[in-house]
Amino acid sequence: VRISGFLDKSVGDYIIPSDRVAHVQVGNSLEHALLVLTQTGYTAIPVLDSEYKLHGLISTPLILDAITGLKRFEFEKLDKLAVEEIMNKKIPTLTLDDTLEKGLKLLINHPFVCTVNNEGYFEGILTRRVILKQLTAYIHL
């Protein structure tokens, strides 16, 4: 019974709020994105526009793939390509009043899921770490 109490909770109570989420802008270069990923230590982060709308995700695998040449890494491409050209645009999203059950299902295949409001403005992320931490607390009834 307790576990269904957990699954009905709202995503909004468990997200990392947008002001604490590292992100880059659509027009940034891959070099800038790689710098932010390196400085934060994250392997993937959201891509927003200047109005804070969500456009996709950029990650170290996507950047490395984009600069892989036949014989070597073509690092000189980093400041020639924009995040917008490489980012993953086909990503699931949640809203703040979605249930944790819906979030849990998406987290099976995604390390984190972005939450947006009805107009597409970015509000934060739900992560596997938070869900696992909460689930562990709940199942030790």
Next chain:
Amino acid sequence: VRISGFLDKSVGDYIIPSDRVAHVQVGNSLEHALLVLTQTGYTAIPVLDSEYKLHGLISTPLILDAITGLKRFEFEKLDKLAVEEIMNKKIPTLTLDDTLEKGLKLLINHPFVCTVNNEGYFEGILTRRVILKQLTAYIHL
């Protein structure tokens, strides 16, 4: 009741076996490691020796950190540094007969955990994806 049935199961029944896990060797260069990470799309993989013993983990954030200079990325360092010098050696491990409960607790803070046998030989990894998939099946009683 069913959930404790799940937590008592053995890690060994849920790991990705070693022959399906991408890895590098302690003596490989960072350039080789970056190539393997790029080709597989993974952000972190185990580091083994020639006898298949586990020594640590290497990841894109660790490699990027190692080549970050004051003004730019020092890509020329990639073929001068060895995985052994940069890898994370302080990692938790599981054995095949550990319970999923023990695995779940470690997965809160680690995207995957390596399993080894009593002599330290690598046997596979337990991932957050597998645990989340199994947990979701169990809680929908």
